[in-house]
Amino acid sequence: GQQVMQIPQYQHVQEGEDFTTYCNSSTTLSNIQWYKQRPGGHPVFLIQLVKSGEVKKQKRLTFQFGEAKKNSSLHITATQTTDVGTYFCAVTPKTSYDKVIFGPGTSLSVIP
Amino acid sequence: SAVISQKPSRDICQRGTSLTIQCQVDSQVTMMFWYRQQPGQSLTLIATANQGSEATYESGFVIDKFPISRPNLTFSTLTVSNLSPEDSSIYLCSVDRPPGGQETQYFGPGTRLLVL
Numbered sequence: 352g353q354q355v356m357q358i359p360q361y362q363h364v365q366e367g368e369d370f371t372t373y374c375n376s377s378t379t380l381s382n383i384q385w386y387k388q389r390p391g392g393h394p395v396f397l398i399q400l401v402k403s404g405e406v407k408k409q410k411r412l413t414f415q416f417g418e419a420k421k422n423s424s425l426h427i428t429a430t431q432t433t434d435v436g437t438y439f440c441a442v443t444p445k446t447s448y449d450k451v452i453f454g455p456g457t458s459l460s461v462i463p
Numbered sequence: 464s465a466v467i468s469q470k471p472s473r474d475i476c477q478r479g480t481s482l483t484i485q486c487q488v489d490s491q492v493t494m495m496f497w498y499r500q501q502p503g504q505s506l507t508l509i510a511t512a513n514q515g516s517e518a519t520y521e522s523g524f525v526i527d528k529f530p531i532s533r534p535n536l537t538f539s540t541l542t543v544s545n546l547s548p549e550d551s552s553i554y555l556c557s558v559d560r561p562p563g564g565q566e567t568q569y570f571g572p573g574t575r576l577l578v579l
Binding site: 384393394395396399439441450451452453454455456 | 498505507508511567568569572573
C-alpha cells in the first residue's frame with residue numbers, strides 16, 4: 352500500500368538558520384500538499400504542488416515537487432520562532448484521487 | 464474559505480461508553496473526512512463521508528466502532544463506540560475543495576478525547 356515517509360522526524364535549529372524537511376512516497380503521486388500544525392492546533396494548509404519539478408515560494412518558504420512526482424521538500428530560510436510546529440506532507444496517490452494520506456511529520460523547534 | 468466547527472472541543476469519557484462528535488461546515492461540501500491523531504502522531508484517515516451514501520472506511524476502521532452519519536451537505540457526526548483508553552486521541556473532521564476556496568482541504572479545530 353501507499354507509504355509516505357518524512358525526514359527528519361525532529362529538527363532543532365537556532366533562530367536564523369535554515370530548515371529543510373523531505374517527503375518521500377512509495378508510489379507516483381497526483382499531487383502533494385504541505386500542512387503546518389502548531390502545538391495544540393489543527394493542521395493548516397500551506398500549499399499544493401501538482402506539476403513535475405514544480406517550485407513554489409511563500410515568503411521564506413520554498414516548496415519543490417520532484418521530477419518523478421514521488422518526493423517533495425519544504426525549505427524555510429532564516430527560521431523564526433513563529434515557524435515552530437510540525438510540518439506534514441500529505442499525498443494523493445494517482446490511484447485514489449479523493450484520498451489524502453498524511454506523512455508522519457517533521458517537528459521543528461526554533462531556539463531564540 | 465470554509466469555517467468548520469466541532470463539538471465537543473474536548474471530553475473525558477469512561478471506558479465502555481460512546482462519544483458522538485459533531486462537525487458543522489458553513490458551506491455545502493461534497494466530501495467530509497474524519498481523521499484521528501493520536502498523541503504525538505500524524506493524522507490517520509478513518510473514513511470518508513458522502514451525503515446520501517454509506518461512509519467509506521479505511522483499513523483498520525469499522526462501522527460498528529466508528530459509525531458515521533452525513534444527513535446533509537453541511538453536517539456530519541462521528542461516534543466512537545465502546546470506548547477504551549486506546550481511543551484517547553484528537554478527532555478531526557475536514558472538508559475537501561469548499562466552494563470558492565483556494566485551498567484543497569480545511570480542518571476543524573478537533574475534538575480531544577480522553578478515555579479513563
